Amino acid sequence: LKDITRRQFVASALSSAAISPLGLAKGAAASAGPVRVDRVVSNVASEPREDAAAPGTDQFSSWQDQGILNLANSPYAKLHNVPVRAVTIENGFWAARREVNVTQSIPTMHDLMESHGRMDNFRRLIGKSSAPEIGNAGCDSHLYKWTEAVAFTLQSGDRPELHKTAEDIIDLVVSVQKPNGYIGTYFVDDRATLSMRPDTQQTGHELYCLGHMLQGAIAYYRATGDRKWLNAGIRMVNDFVLPSYGPAPKLPIISGHPEVEMALVELYRITGDKRHLDLAGYILGGDDRIHVPRQVSIYLFSGTPFTERTQVEGHAVRAMYACCGATDYYLETGDATYWKTLNTLWNSMAGTKMYVTGGVGARAQGEAFGAAYDLPNASAYAETCAAIGNMMWNWRMLAATGDAKFTDVLERALYNGVNSGMSLSGTLYCYTNPLAFDPSAGITIRNPWYSTICCPPNFERTLASLPGYFYSTSSDGIYVHLYDNSILDWHLEDGTGLRVTQKTNMPWDGDVEITVTPAQRSEFTFYLRVPGWAGDKIRVAVNGKPVTGAMAGTYFPIHRHWSPNDVIQSRLGMTPQPLSANPHVAEDTGRVAVQRGPLVYCLEQLDQPNGVDLTDGSLAVSMKPGAEFTSEFKADFLGGIVVLHRDGTVAEVRSPQGSLNSKGGRDALYGPYEDQAELRYSRSVRLTYIPFYAWANREPSAMEVWTPVSKV
Numbered sequence: 001l002k003d004i005t006r007r008q009f010v011a012s013a014l015s016s017a018a019i020s021p022l023g024l025a026k027g028a029a030a031s032a033g034p035v036r037v038d039r040v041v042s043n044v045a046s047e048p049r050e051d052a053a054a055p056g057t058d059q060f061s062s063w064q065d066q067g068i069l070n071l072a073n074s075p076y077a078k079l080h081n082v083p084v085r086a087v088t089i090e091n092g093f094w095a096a097r098r099e100v101n102v103t104q105s106i107p108t109m110h111d112l113m114e115s116h117g118r119m120d121n122f123r124r125l126i127g128k129s130s131a132p133e134i135g136n137a138g139c140d141s142h143l144y145k146w147t148e149a150v151a152f153t154l155q156s157g158d159r160p161e162l163h164k165t166a167e168d169i170i171d172l173v174v175s176v177q178k179p180n181g182y183i184g185t186y187f188v189d190d191r192a193t194l195s196m197r198p199d200t201q202q203t204g205h206e207l208y209c210l211g212h213m214l215q216g217a218i219a220y221y222r223a224t225g226d227r228k229w230l231n232a233g234i235r236m237v238n239d240f241v242l243p244s245y246g247p248a249p250k251l252p253i254i255s256g257h258p259e260v261e262m263a264l265v266e267l268y269r270i271t272g273d274k275r276h277l278d279l280a281g282y283i284l285g286g287d288d289r290i291h292v293p294r295q296v297s298i299y300l301f302s303g304t305p306f307t308e309r310t311q312v313e314g315h316a317v318r319a320m321y322a323c324c325g326a327t328d329y330y331l332e333t334g335d336a337t338y339w340k341t342l343n344t345l346w347n348s349m350a351g352t353k354m355y356v357t358g359g360v361g362a363r364a365q366g367e368a369f370g371a372a373y374d375l376p377n378a379s380a381y382a383e384t385c386a387a388i389g390n391m392m393w394n395w396r397m398l399a400a401t402g403d404a405k406f407t408d409v410l411e412r413a414l415y416n417g418v419n420s421g422m423s424l425s426g427t428l429y430c431y432t433n434p435l436a437f438d439p440s441a442g443i444t445i446r447n448p449w450y451s452t453i454c455c456p457p458n459f460e461r462t463l464a465s466l467p468g469y470f471y472s473t474s475s476d477g478i479y480v481h482l483y484d485n486s487i488l489d490w491h492l493e494d495g496t497g498l499r500v501t502q503k504t505n506m507p508w509d510g511d512v513e514i515t516v517t518p519a520q521r522s523e524f525t526f527y528l529r530v531p532g533w534a535g536d537k538i539r540v541a542v543n544g545k546p547v548t549g550a551m552a553g554t555y556f557p558i559h560r561h562w563s564p565n566d567v568i569q570s571r572l573g574m575t576p577q578p579l580s581a582n583p584h585v586a587e588d589t590g591r592v593a594v595q596r597g598p599l600v601y602c603l604e605q606l607d608q609p610n611g612v613d614l615t616d617g618s619l620a621v622s623m624k625p626g627a628e629f630t631s632e633f634k635a636d637f638l639g640g641i642v643v644l645h646r647d648g649t650v651a652e653v654r655s656p657q658g659s660l661n662s663k664g665g666r667d668a669l670y671g672p673y674e675d676q677a678e679l680r681y682s683r684s685v686r687l688t689y690i691p692f693y694a695w696a697n698r699e700p701s702a703m704e705v706w707t708p709v710s711k712v
């Protein structure tokens with residue numbers, strides 16, 4: 001492993017040199033960005049390390065080369081991340097969202113966190129604010145996630161103002177570190193004696209906050225090379241947690257809200273300190289060391305050994321984050337028991353408990369998964385954080401396998417259940433992402449602020465890190481996962497410099513032109529993702545010559561000697577598809593959802609003809625033979641989207657004589673089935689669908705994803 005990583009490191013340096021003369025200046029731009037040379041120190045010298053040769057050391061992998069996850073030395077990772085900075089997303093769908101993220105969402109969220117006292121919570125501890133402590137026990141994590149969003153943003157190029165703001169916050173966070181290494185603003189003063197008590201650990205979010213701090217610090221390190229925050233995080237782990245908490249005779253740990261597990265494994269991927277990996281394993285092993293009732297263990301997704309779980313259950317974000325941590329643990333250890341459980345849980349989630357939007361967590365009660373196939377639409381909770389957790393988990397499962405089924409779920413969540421979480425303006429957020437909505441209840445679905453402000457900065461860090469999800473490398477080539485206008489400047493694992501350019505109008509049309517430019521003619525495999533939605537008329541050509549065999553829901557391996565400027569052209573099916581749910585999903589019986597490409601669509605009341613009421617159940621989509629969708633790109637509508645049109649019918653109720661029934665029949669709440677069926681009368685209407693992510697960006701309006709069908 002050591003030799004391989006050394007070779008990769010050298011190759012990386014060589015390939016940067018090789019790329020530059022070609023005018024591919026991305027690597028140079030990145031290293032001229034936020035790096036301050038005087039603060040870049042050795043990645044290894046200052047940290048304690050039990051085994052300097054341990055897998056996980058980043059000794060030969062510099063901070064610029066590390067992706068969202070640094071899997072360069074992970075023995076059970078088939079795919080390896082490319083750095084966020086290696087991919088530039090250009091003009092197109094995601095570039096527009098990312099620009100809103102950086103210019104609107106991230107700055108305004110900073111100001112809201114300031115005005116809601118999130119920074120004062122820290123200042124108070126160093127005598128720089130007299131404001132009272134505010135918010136709940138998880139508050140610090142939201143500020144950490146915001147700073148992580150800035151850190152990922154800086155990996156795509158410097159933003160001096162955001163950079164300075166993040167540095168100020170990091171200075172503030174580090175300044176409250178106690179001599180014993182502890183950082184936190186909630187369990188101080190009167191609450192100090194509660195810190196890390198067994199009951200506190202269940203809901204106190206101390207280790208959850210530590211996990212988010214580590215993730216933020218790691219992202220900032222990978223943006224800037226600056227280890228100040230990272231070192232503070234390592235100190236909290238090494239000086240506060242490790243000496244006192246862990247296997248007996250130390251004090252026990254229950255995860256409470258899983259999150260620290262994945263952070264500790266990522267920390268191990270930097271430090272090489274096996275204690276960090278082992279601590280994650282100890283926490284995931286969570287047995288009866290702190291006894292909690294079974295119902296509590298289900299809700300917390302901890303307090304039971306991870307490998308004894310048989311379904312996703314309980315609090316959805318907790319479950320998804322636990323699965324992320326467990327997959328990270330598997331990627332380092334190869335523990336077969338974990339792998340078996342992870343696949344069981346994935347089948348439980350993707351096979352029985354996930355919305356068509358990729359959202360998860362059906363129940364508001366406990367923000368929790370329901371039973372299998374229990375997927376109500378209007379009351380769907382589907383917290384934005386849970387969809388993000390789903391995406392992050394599938395990213396890790398994909399790394400372990402290279403299996404496109406995980407990418408299909410990742411993409412489903414990203415484009416739909418995650419992307420709905422932020423308004424087109426970038427300043428309003430969904431906490432829940434229901435699949436049907438009735439505005440008459442007076443609920444505002446998008447808000448600028450929530451007292452638990454977990455979702456908005458989570459969304460912000462996800463969009464900021466998005467370039468890192470586009471590609472992976474493997475020992476035999478490169479994988480493309482997501483399609484949008486972009487440039488990859490990176491290298492193959494044998495060190496050969498590689499540029500890959502995508503030109504496309506995804507997600508609005510299915511043509512993608514990919515230009516592959518290795519630094520010199522090279523033999524490798526280009527794994528072209530063919531999404532599960534791409535249909536059966538997929539066309540792939542290399543340099544104009546058709547290549548056969550591409551199948552939806554797979555990575556299509558194209559193995560050849562690649563020369564600079566070789567072109568892959570692919571055409572993925574973009575025909576709108578009516579989808580039905582498994583018959584066990586009672587809520588969706590007799591209904592269809594519509595998907596076009598990666599986007600799930602919905603009906604919003606505002607776009608339907610007068611007299612059509614989405615909330616009274618009288619509207620149906622026509623499924624008669626020959627009924628078709630028409631697609632129309634509207635550049636000036638909802639940020640520029642393809643809308644879909646299709647015929648529908650509205651059930652109108654008449655007595656057999658033709659006037660509204662006054663007694664019995666349809667006016668009655670219930671009646672004989674035969675009578676009801678006979679009294680139904682339908683008129684045709686033209687329905688208009690918009691992408692689900694774009695709903696609730698105008699005045700309050702009814703919405704539905706799953707619409708009843710009529711055969712007329």
Ligand SMILES: [Zn+2]
Pocket residue numbers: 383384385386453454455456458
């Ligand atoms: Zn959330």
